[in-house]
Amino acid sequence: xxxxxxxxxxxxxxxxxxxxxxxxxxxxWLRTALSFAALGGVVLKVNLLTGLLVLAVxxxxxQLGRVSRGDxxxxxxxxxxxxxxxxxxxxxxxxxxxxxxxxxxxxxxFGQSVPGALR
Amino acid sequence: xxxxxxxxxxxxxxxxxxxxxxxxxPRFTFANERTFLAWSRTALALVVxxxxxxxLLPPFxxxxxxxxxxxxxxxxxxxxxxxxxxxEWVRSQRALRRGEPLPxxxxxxxxxxxxxxxxxxxxxxxxxxxxx
Numbered sequence: 363x364x365x366x367x368x369x370x371x372x373x374x375x376x377x378x379x380x381x382x383x384x385x386x387x388x389x390x391w392l393r394t395a396l397s398f399a400a401l402g403g404v405v406l407k408v409n410l411l412t413g414l415l416v417l418a419v420x421x422x423x424x425q426l427g428r429v430s431r432g433d434x435x436x437x438x439x440x441x442x443x444x445x446x447x448x449x450x451x452x453x454x455x456x457x458x459x460x461x462x463x464x465x466x467x468x469x470x471x472f473g474q475s476v477p478g479a480l481r
Numbered sequence: 482x483x484x485x486x487x488x489x490x491x492x493x494x495x496x497x498x499x500x501x502x503x504x505x506x507p508r509f510t511f512a513n514e515r516t517f518l519a520w521s522r523t524a525l526a527l528v529v530x531x532x533x534x535x536x537l538l539p540p541f542x543x544x545x546x547x548x549x550x551x552x553x554x555x556x557x558x559x560x561x562x563x564x565x566x567x568x569e570w571v572r573s574q575r576a577l578r579r580g581e582p583l584p585x586x587x588x589x590x591x592x593x594x595x596x597x598x599x600x601x602x603x604x605x606x607x608x609x610x611x612x613x
Binding site: 398455460464466470 | 525533
């Protein structure tokens with residue numbers, strides 16, 4: 363397997379511009395950050411402190427996504443083909459989801475239900 | 482392979498040291514990363530749904546534990562999904578580096594089983610609360 367520039371460009375736009383893949387990935391990071399923010403909003407309704415904690419994860423995820431965009435010093439330059447692959451970033455996401463799920467479990471089991479919050 | 486070895490193989494320090502094979506086409510690396518992120522969002526959606534059911538829904542008549550029966554499995558499986566998605570990302574990246582066929586993913590199976598189970602529980606809870 364070789365990097366795209368070493369092959370003749372085909373019909374696939376990706377072949378000519380791998381930056382599209384980078385952009386899609388950057389958008390995926392943004393959506394993930396928004397998902398954390400949305401969950402934070404729900405938790406906020408139930409438990410203020412935990413909600414703020416979950417909300418605080420969102421900008422961190424967004425910042426981690428910048429590494430994929432390549433505009434962080436020390437990572438791959440915006441024009442270059444190779445991204446800096448960070449297992450640590452993805453590990454952080456997985457850990458955050460588990461932590462948030464555990465917090466939610468605690469809230470769900472011990473928290474005071476607020477059935478009127480939807481109305 | 483023992484469980485502790487399997488777990489330590491997932492730690493980022495171990496993953497970064499994996500230099501077998503060659504660096505894959507960056508588009509494949511990006512695609513693998515996006516797949517992981519999409520599963521993470523799915524996991525977060527399960528957690529939101531579970532928390533919403535337990536905390537925001539009015540209780541089911543005559544089934545006081547109904548909301549917890551529905552919500553707690555959703556939240557727990559959100560956590561399971563996130564860890565599995567990360568493990569699959571590690572496995573796929575490993576296969577990509579070595580030019581091997583991508584391993585079969587167990588994530589769709591987990592998600593389908595979760596949704597089926599919760600749907601069955603929901604049907605039972607609704608029936609019991611309506612009939613009794």
